[in-house]
Amino acid sequence: MERKAFLKTLGAGAAFALTFPCVQGCSKEDGPGLPVPTGVDFTIDLTSSEGAMLANNGDFILKNEVVVVKNLEGNFIAASQICSHQQTDQVRFIEDEGGIFSCSTHGSRFSQTGAPLNAITNNPLKIFNTELNGDILRVFD
Ligand code: FES
Numbered sequence: 001m002e003r004k005a006f007l008k009t010l011g012a013g014a015a016f017a018l019t020f021p022c023v024q025g026c027s028k029e030d031g032p033g034l035p036v037p038t039g040v041d042f043t044i045d046l047t048s049s050e051g052a053m054l055a056n057n058g059d060f061i062l063k064n065e066v067v068v069v070k071n072l073e074g075n076f077i078a079a080s081q082i083c084s085h086q087q088t089d090q091v092r093f094i095e096d097e098g099g100i101f102s103c104s105t106h107g108s109r110f111s112q113t114g115a116p117l118n119a120i121t122n123n124p125l126k127i128f129n130t131e132l133n134g135d136i137l138r139v140f141d
Contacts, residue, residue: 034089036082036126037065041140044068051135060093066128067101068139069093076130077112078139084108084116084123091125101125 042064044051053061054076060069065081072095081091083103090104100117101110109117114125131138 032088034082034087036080040128044137046135058095067091067093072099076137078128078130080126084125085121
Protein backbone atom coordinates (compact mmCIF):
# COMPACT_ATOMS: atom_id res chain seq x y z
CA MET A 1 0.00 0.00 0.00
CA GLU A 2 1.32 3.42 -0.89
CA ARG A 3 1.98 5.90 1.91
CA LYS A 4 -0.82 8.21 0.76
CA ALA A 5 -3.31 5.37 0.65
CA PHE A 6 -2.10 4.11 4.02
CA LEU A 7 -2.53 7.52 5.63
CA LYS A 8 -5.96 7.82 4.07
CA THR A 9 -7.03 4.59 5.73
CA LEU A 10 -6.02 6.01 9.10
CA GLY A 11 -8.11 9.12 8.77
CA ALA A 12 -6.94 12.71 8.69
CA GLY A 13 -6.35 13.06 12.44
CA ALA A 14 -4.17 9.99 12.76
CA ALA A 15 -2.30 10.84 9.58
CA PHE A 16 -1.54 14.31 10.94
CA ALA A 17 -0.41 12.89 14.27
CA LEU A 18 1.89 10.42 12.54
CA THR A 19 3.28 12.95 10.13
CA PHE A 20 3.72 15.88 12.52
CA PRO A 21 4.31 14.47 16.00
CA CYS A 22 5.86 17.70 17.31
CA VAL A 23 4.51 20.29 14.87
CA GLN A 24 4.67 23.10 17.44
CA GLY A 25 7.88 21.86 19.01
CA CYS A 26 8.05 19.09 21.53
CA SER A 27 7.46 20.26 25.03
CA LYS A 28 6.73 18.66 28.35
CA GLU A 29 3.02 19.21 27.70
CA ASP A 30 3.18 16.99 24.61
CA GLY A 31 4.27 13.94 26.60
CA PRO A 32 2.00 11.58 28.43
CA GLY A 33 3.17 13.19 31.65
CA LEU A 34 3.24 10.06 33.75
CA PRO A 35 4.16 10.84 37.36
CA VAL A 36 7.70 10.00 38.44
CA PRO A 37 7.35 7.44 41.24
CA THR A 38 7.61 8.76 44.78
CA GLY A 39 7.38 7.07 48.14
CA VAL A 40 8.99 3.98 46.66
CA ASP A 41 9.79 1.24 49.17
CA PHE A 42 9.64 -2.40 48.10
CA THR A 43 11.70 -5.53 48.35
CA ILE A 44 12.66 -8.30 45.95
CA ASP A 45 13.56 -11.74 47.22
CA LEU A 46 16.50 -12.71 45.03
CA THR A 47 15.69 -16.41 45.55
CA SER A 48 12.18 -15.93 44.06
CA SER A 49 11.28 -16.25 40.38
CA GLU A 50 11.20 -12.45 40.23
CA GLY A 51 14.63 -12.23 41.80
CA ALA A 52 15.97 -14.87 39.42
CA MET A 53 15.52 -12.33 36.62
CA LEU A 54 18.29 -10.31 38.28
CA ALA A 55 20.76 -13.19 38.45
CA ASN A 56 23.22 -11.95 35.85
CA ASN A 57 25.15 -8.73 35.47
CA GLY A 58 23.23 -6.48 33.08
CA ASP A 59 19.84 -7.95 34.00
CA PHE A 60 16.99 -5.62 34.92
CA ILE A 61 13.32 -5.83 35.81
CA LEU A 62 10.51 -3.27 35.86
CA LYS A 63 8.60 -3.04 39.12
CA ASN A 64 6.30 -0.28 40.37
CA GLU A 65 7.60 1.98 37.56
CA VAL A 66 11.17 1.49 38.74
CA VAL A 67 13.96 -0.06 36.67
CA VAL A 68 15.82 -2.38 39.05
CA VAL A 69 19.20 -3.36 37.67
CA LYS A 70 22.13 -5.62 38.43
CA ASN A 71 24.76 -3.52 36.73
CA LEU A 72 27.77 -4.80 34.83
CA GLU A 73 29.83 -4.84 38.04
CA GLY A 74 27.17 -6.89 39.85
CA ASN A 75 25.84 -4.04 42.00
CA PHE A 76 22.12 -3.35 42.35
CA ILE A 77 20.94 0.07 41.22
CA ALA A 78 17.49 1.49 40.51
CA ALA A 79 16.05 4.39 38.53
CA SER A 80 12.68 5.77 37.58
CA GLN A 81 11.08 4.01 34.63
CA ILE A 82 9.42 7.37 33.94
CA CYS A 83 11.71 9.51 31.83
CA SER A 84 12.73 12.97 33.02
CA HIS A 85 12.27 14.34 29.49
CA GLN A 86 8.57 13.96 28.70
CA GLN A 87 7.57 11.44 31.32
CA THR A 88 7.00 8.36 29.19
CA ASP A 89 7.61 4.95 30.79
CA GLN A 90 10.29 3.86 28.33
CA VAL A 91 13.45 4.05 30.47
CA ARG A 92 15.46 0.84 30.42
CA PHE A 93 19.00 -0.28 31.30
CA ILE A 94 21.33 -0.91 28.37
CA GLU A 95 24.89 -2.19 28.35
CA ASP A 96 26.36 0.70 26.29
CA GLU A 97 29.13 2.82 27.82
CA GLY A 98 29.58 0.50 30.78
CA GLY A 99 25.87 0.42 31.53
CA ILE A 100 23.48 3.36 31.29
CA PHE A 101 19.79 4.16 31.40
CA SER A 102 18.17 4.97 28.08
CA CYS A 103 14.71 6.09 27.02
CA SER A 104 13.56 4.88 23.62
CA THR A 105 10.93 7.60 23.20
CA HIS A 106 13.35 10.31 22.04
CA GLY A 107 16.74 8.80 22.86
CA SER A 108 17.65 10.31 26.21
CA ARG A 109 20.56 8.61 27.91
CA PHE A 110 21.51 8.85 31.57
CA SER A 111 24.42 7.72 33.71
CA GLN A 112 23.87 5.32 36.58
CA THR A 113 23.69 8.38 38.85
CA GLY A 114 20.93 9.87 36.68
CA ALA A 115 23.03 12.54 34.96
CA PRO A 116 21.88 13.32 31.41
CA LEU A 117 24.41 12.13 28.82
CA ASN A 118 23.04 13.87 25.73
CA ALA A 119 21.20 17.02 24.73
CA ILE A 120 17.68 15.54 24.74
CA THR A 121 17.09 16.79 28.26
CA ASN A 122 18.95 18.52 31.06
CA ASN A 123 16.68 16.97 33.68
CA PRO A 124 18.36 14.24 35.73
CA LEU A 125 16.71 10.85 35.94
CA LYS A 126 15.46 10.00 39.41
CA ILE A 127 17.61 7.37 41.11
CA PHE A 128 16.47 5.24 44.04
CA ASN A 129 18.43 3.74 46.91
CA THR A 130 19.12 0.03 47.06
CA GLU A 131 20.09 -2.08 50.05
CA LEU A 132 20.91 -5.77 50.08
CA ASN A 133 20.21 -7.76 53.25
CA GLY A 134 21.05 -11.39 52.58
CA ASP A 135 18.84 -12.35 49.64
CA ILE A 136 16.43 -9.45 50.11
CA LEU A 137 16.95 -6.42 47.93
CA ARG A 138 15.21 -3.27 49.15
CA VAL A 139 14.52 -0.39 46.74
CA PHE A 140 13.47 2.87 48.32
CA ASP A 141 13.35 6.66 48.03
S1 FES B 1 10.37 10.97 27.00
FE1 FES B 1 11.71 11.91 25.59
S2 FES B 1 13.52 10.76 25.78
FE2 FES B 1 12.23 9.90 27.27
